Amino acid sequence: MNLKYLSSKYRNSVINRETSGDVPVDYEDLINLSIGDPDINTPQLIIDRAYKDACAGHTKYTASRGYPELRAEICNFYKKRYGMDVQDSEVFVSTAGSVAMYITMQAILDAGDEVIIIEPYFFPYPDQVKMACGVPVFVKTSHENNFQIDFTNLEAAVTDKTKAIIINTPNNPTGICYTTETLSQLADFAKKYDLIVVADDIYTSFDYTGNKFMPICSFPGMKERTITINSFSKNFIMTGFRVGNIIAPDYIINVIQTINENVVYTAPSISQRAAYHGLLHFEEFEDDIVKIFRERVEYAHKRLSAIPWVDVLPVSGSFYIFPSIEKTGLTSSQFSKKLFDECHVRVIPGRAFGESGEYHIRISCTVGIPQLEEAFDRMEKMTF
Numbered sequence: 001m002n003l004k005y006l007s008s009k010y011r012n013s014v015i016n017r018e019t020s021g022d023v024p025v026d027y028e029d030l031i032n033l034s035i036g037d038p039d040i041n042t043p044q045l046i047i048d049r050a051y052k053d054a055c056a057g058h059t060k061y062t063a064s065r066g067y068p069e070l071r072a073e074i075c076n077f078y079k080k081r082y083g084m085d086v087q088d089s090e091v092f093v094s095t096a097g098s099v100a101m102y103i104t105m106q107a108i109l110d111a112g113d114e115v116i117i118i119e120p121y122f123f124p125y126p127d128q129v130k131m132a133c134g135v136p137v138f139v140k141t142s143h144e145n146n147f148q149i150d151f152t153n154l155e156a157a158v159t160d161k162t163k164a165i166i167i168n169t170p171n172n173p174t175g176i177c178y179t180t181e182t183l184s185q186l187a188d189f190a191k192k193y194d195l196i197v198v199a200d201d202i203y204t205s206f207d208y209t210g211n212k213f214m215p216i217c218s219f220p221g222m223k224e225r226t227i228t229i230n231s232f233s234k235n236f237i238m239t240g241f242r243v244g245n246i247i248a249p250d251y252i253i254n255v256i257q258t259i260n261e262n263v264v265y266t267a268p269s270i271s272q273r274a275a276y277h278g279l280l281h282f283e284e285f286e287d288d289i290v291k292i293f294r295e296r297v298e299y300a301h302k303r304l305s306a307i308p309w310v311d312v313l314p315v316s317g318s319f320y321i322f323p324s325i326e327k328t329g330l331t332s333s334q335f336s337k338k339l340f341d342e343c344h345v346r347v348i349p350g351r352a353f354g355e356s357g358e359y360h361i362r363i364s365c366t367v368g369i370p371q372l373e374e375a376f377d378r379m380e381k382m383t384f
């Protein structure tokens with residue numbers, strides 16, 4: 001190994017495979033509850049139509065902001081679902097949510113700009129901020145407060161360098177949704193301090209609160225200061241297609257487009273076709289997908305609630321559940337290791353999602369109920 005071949009900023013980095021799910025499976029009876037990738041396949045209609053389009057020649061570069069017909073469907077979707085007018089110039093088709101967040105940070109940050117990240121957070125956010133020379137600033141939330149944003153903590157985190165706040169609701173890892181009051185308070189806060197809100201709206205279908213999910217960009221006065229990141233990965237069960245989109249003011253989209261042209265040029269054409277057909281037919285399969293994951297998280301909640309050393313909040317969104325294991329006296333890493341060693345069940349220690357995640361574990365309900373049942377049967381026998 002010749003470290004000088006590496007950029008100096010990466011020479012000391014240790015890749016944390018524990019949080020990436022990219023680890024060897026070393027027990028035959030392992031139940032892996034650490035993966036954020038749905039086990040069910042992409043709706044067949046999407047695959048069939050994308051295949052047909054590929055055969056018909058959609059295998060080339062596309063317009064660099066994405067196929068115009070896909071952009072038009074994204075605008076239609078916002079109109080139909082949220083009653084919001086989104087112009088074509090405010091839409092950018094991205095290579096999934098991950099690249100969308102990366103290029104967004106590149107587009108908005110100068111060296112030293114601070115970005116507030118609400119804990120517990122999707123773990124790439126801090127590095128995505130740092131790769132754009134920004135400084136991540138963490139704001140804690142708590143189990144006791146249902147992981148809603150704590151505005152006293154938020155206020156304390158703002159400095160004259162604060163440029164943006166990243167939020168994610170429905171949330172990975174906590175499985176909670178921000179309430180309408182939280183979002184409207186956040187909107188007021190962003191306006192008061194003239195901040196951009198970067199909304200990672202990736203699990204929008206999976207809102208079990210009974211209130212229709214409303215994106216923060218639709219709140220009064222927020223469209224001009226929100227960059228919304230959407231992905232087809234979860235709502236459409238299309239993780240491997242790597243396609244998403246960004247909704248933002250047109251001058252920000254212009255810069256995002258330029259950066260993206262220098263990184264990947266366009267999102268994959270076949271995936272864009274898949275996304276287009278997915279949007280056209282979304283209502284035919286959305287409920288069926290959501291039902292599957294809702295049943296699983298409700299089952300997981302029922303089982304976890306019956307374990308005396310667990311405290312668990314009802315899940316109101318996404319397909320994760322984030323119980324506290326504090327009563328065991330173990331840290332999230334110690335607990336996860338014991339669970340793995342003794343029960344052959346893999347979860348992600350909550351600490352991987354920031355300090356507020358300590359003494360919690362993230363369970364992904366991306367396996368069927370029989371496997372969840374077996375995992376909880378094993379887990380409830382643990383002693384401390």
Ligand SMILES: Cc1ncc(COP(=O)(O)O)c(C=O)c1O
Nearest residue numbers: 036096097098122172202231233
């Ligand atoms: C909160 C959140 N944001 C973004 C992503 C990235 O999704 P993708 O790059 O597949 O669109 C994920 C994936 O798990 C996620 O949970």
